[in-house]
Amino acid sequence: MPLSIGQVAERTGLSVHTLRFYEKEGLFAMPVRRVGGQRVYGDAELDWLYLCTRLRASGMPLPLIREYAALVREGMTTVEARLSLLREHRERVAAQMEELQGCLDLVSRKVAMYEDHLAADGDDPLWTRPPVN
Template identity: 45%
Template sequence: MPYSIGQVAEKTGLSTYTLRYYDREGLMPFVGRNAAGRREFTDDNLDFIDLITCLKATGMQLSEIRKFVDLAMQGDATLETRLNIFKQQRQAVQKQIEQSQKYLAKLDYKVRFFEAACDAGCEAAVSGDCDIPDAPIVIDDSLRVNRAKVSGR
């Protein structure tokens, strides 16, 4: 059963504008057209669009995706080349994950730091080393702010 562009947009979460743009950019040469010239998508097309979405979401440029699509359209003669593309993209995603984990560790540290600062009533009372994410957060009790004074009580 063929799907209209609106149905594909609904199924994929991509806008009809994005789908048309991808088609104009040569990312969907596999999509057929009916007698009226309207795009008709198949389940296999949806799978390929999902792959395009994955590649884009992992940072691959549209020009690189277009090259991949061109290779896929050539068939089995390009299997090794396509395998290498996926291996390279996998490495790129692995690096993104590692960097994101470092950012997450820093954010976790900052959450602990600012929770301690809120508890102490000021940042000056709090110390730690954000370059060591698991470093302990230390509160200097002599620098704590008396909340009653701050709130005017």
């Protein structure tokens, strides 16, 4: 069950470089090492890493993840702080999704316009001028 950095890279899809980089950036203070200095990853680390990838994928910048990691390390006294950090992130993600939805709508309208134009075989009715861009 204890994994080497290479195995974790394989499982998570992150590169070995990225894992070390994340550690250097303070995403997880994990001085758990084998005798030769090699990193050892267990279930806890994998779980945390999974959370990190989700936070990254939703646009949380590394410094903020580091902050959250620091709070977690601090212990149960930081629960309120963690909660508000997560809530703020949730709001940002929701906003981001709304914006994406707007973009998606626009693109879909454009796709529909082009499809109509092609279906009309260049012979657009008066109320459907060919799309400009």
